Amino acid sequence: MKKRLLSVLLCAAMVVGMVAGCGSKETKSEGGKEEGSSEKTTLTLWMPPLDEDTEGNWKPLLEDFEKENNCEIKFELIPWANYEEKWSTAISNGEGPDIGYMYAEMYPTYISSGAVVDMADMIDDATKEEYLYIDRGYMMDGQYGIPIVTGVPFVLYYNQDILDSLGETAPETWEDFKRICEKATQDTDGDGKIDQYGYAVGLNSGDMSNLYILNSYIYSLIWQAGGDIYADDLKSARFNDDAGVEAIEFFKSLQPYMPENVMSISGTDAFTTIFAEGKAAFGVTRSSQSHETLFAESYPNLKNWDYVTSLKNKNYGTFGAADSLSIMSTCENKELALKLILYVTGSEFMTEYHKVAPGAPLTKSEAYVGDPKMERIVTEDRDKWRPLQVGPCGSEILENLSSHIQSIMEGKMEVKEALDESVEFANETLDEYWADNE
């Protein structure tokens, strides 16, 4: 009896030990490595995939910096799927990076928790001059981020052939847009079913986050109408004011010109399967400096196209993210970290990187690399797009707004009713937040 008890326990111990053994081997070899490089500063950098082989493309470009500054850069590639989850669990346990790539929806919590560093005092005027988008990294009263991926706003693409056949030119105002949409929605092959649409829209959010709907279709309308999400003091939401209501009612009025299954397909599907197949007059997607080449390759049915950066109502306006690099408060050598950020967003690095993965130039010294057709987005049209207001509880409020937009488009709620409800939720959430943070 004793023997068997012992053998059972031994078995258990063996299994645990075997597995533990694997684990400890890892830590041992790590420990050795750390000791060797303890003289150099290590900077941990978290990046998402920006192209097919981000790590492969970045590492050689970082070597110069590493040599010059006698440091080691630990580059870690974090997939887009569950990006925020990875971040929050790591930061909550002190395992975050020194520098990381963050986007607008992430910032409010991190800023109010003091997890990111305000770099305002560390940047001089010359730098501000050189780096074209640095002011877009200024949010909630601090310079918390320096934009690295920007200049790719969501713009309104149009099918030149369809517009020509209707005798129209590029729309400038909302009336233009609506008129063209109406004319374009028709049955072109005479089978009794509409197969050409005015506006290729998709409102299912399974593939991308729920905020994609807002990014693509809604912010632009709200801003063009002169409204915004937050009031200036960030203590309440204002998207149910006259401008907001006007914007959403306009969007709703376009529904007859959208595909019938607008609620089931995602925005990206709507663009690639409807607009890019030449079946719609307009489509929206995030622009890219390489779209001319990309569209020619991938979309043979979209022969002649162009785009309008933004329509105009009271103002111009469309959404262009300014995803930024930030320094985390846990970073030990903040000066070096800032140096690295300015280096990777600077012209030396970016000129090389943009050759492999096109993007908008971030500094004055960097030349535009990319399709000529897309160039005006970052030159003459640069003021027509902007990033989001970064405000507290952003994600929650916007997710809620997104869901209300879906209700409106499904016909379940009236525009004013839905917007009022959404603002009520937003204000409650903001009240709760400010009560704790005053």
Add this chain to the structure above:
Amino acid sequence: MKKVLRLLISLFLICVILVCILPFVYMILMSLKSTINVYDFRFALDELSLQQYKKIFANPSFVRYFINSVFVAIAGVFLTLFTSCTAGYAFAKLKFKGNDKIFLCLILTMLVPSEVILVPLYIVVRGLGWVNTFKALILPLPTAFGVFIMRQAILAIPDELIESAKIDGASSMKILWSVILPLVKSAMLTLSIFTFIGAWNNFTWPLIITTKDALRTLPLALTTLKAQYDVDVGLTMACATVTFLPPFIFYLILQSKFEAGVALSGMKS
């Protein structure tokens, strides 16, 4: 009349088979197309290409990720079998104080949804110092479900068999090994397959608990191929196929043994 019924049922089963398999056939076919014509439903052979797979396998670390996933899944299977058989045996056939109560408590752990305990689990694992280790990927794999299944299977074994082994002087360990386990082979195989599938497809937990490339599992590695606004359906399908194949192959391998297991266990077909 009976013949007609049989025919109808056979047709019905064929429909069922089609409904189950066609989506996967579709997935594989989509993965063989390049982005351009992915929604184009002509399946002409000259338009099929392996370019998506080339993209995936071009990554030199691919083999390492694959091995990581296999290692974690297989280790998980062994660990689960070990813990579930021993515990299932005890709950089913051994008399001890608190048998029912403890079993009930273990079953209650099945009520805890895994997505929500992600953050606390991370805290626990970190407290143990196991972040970025294989331990952290493998040890949480066994669940009460395994105990449940094995207990259920072992309960069905007639007590007489056990009694006669006891009379022959066998210890409980020997009874477990020589008498019980051979009779529950099919349950063990079922549990193996389910555990393998669960471990293999696990995504969020490995994402959070590992930061080092050396430990990355396959599903995780495949998501790094996807840039933010990519709509490469072909690539997504190729990744899905690659993720799908190993459990499928594991199943095929065990399937043949599965059949044998059912026969050996003395059950009639």
Add this chain to the structure above:
Amino acid sequence: MKKKKGLSVLVPYAYITPISLILLTFVAGSLIIAICFSFTKYNIITPAQFNGLYNYQKLLRDDKLRVCIMNTLKLTVIIVPLQLFTSTLFAVLIASRQNTFLGKLTKAALFIPVLSSSAVVGTVWKTILNGGHPAVRAVFGIFGIDPTMLLGSSESAIVTVACIIVWKSMGYYMIITLSSLMSIPDNYYEAAKVDGANSWNQLTRITLPLLKPTLIMNAFLATVSSMQIFDMVYTMTGGGPSMSTTTMVMYAYQLTFKGSKAGYAMTVSNVLMLMVLIIVLFQQRFMRRDASEI
């Protein structure tokens, strides 16, 4: 003599130690932490602040929670009976054809959806439904449904997701039911035939009653798992349209990682666990007990 007896009492405990240790550390440990967190305000980044019963009071005012509870219950109510029905149906049909090619193929085919991850299944089905392939339209057309509209309407989205979930796990429950079926001795059926019973009688008088424990177990498993649905919904609809497919787990997840309200999320999940517990207990009492189930 005394020593031997003393140790032998410990043997069973040794057998249950491995799994108990694992479950205690990972599940119970996390659960306790989760319950503690449910009384705090926690945005994950800064340490948690105790705020008493505030979260629990918030539960009562939370409209979104009500919607999520309804969604979760809707899913469960659709899925569990469907699962029981399909798994039993297929098990019975396959049992009599085990040795035929068709039987073996059906068994294998039914299991294939079980092998893949929910995320993959969600993506593939979404593409199939929205893709507009003529064959797909034709098949759905037989039932008068337009597949491209299924995921887009609040009413049909949840039913569609439920059906796909059933599709994915049919094989799983079928295998369990089948192995139970196989253990019913042949002589029961032989005796019944001698008494003049036809197939239908055999099914209802012998098979189903003897399957009862397995059906109860399947009901338990299916209920527990449908109340925890997350992956499939996340990939197919993102919780929409208009929150019509947001389940409780998804809500808790969104609260944790998007709303930075991990404390409240734990509160929500505690409510979920309590609900599952109550439903399961109710279910067990409702279906009469037999020796070999819980």
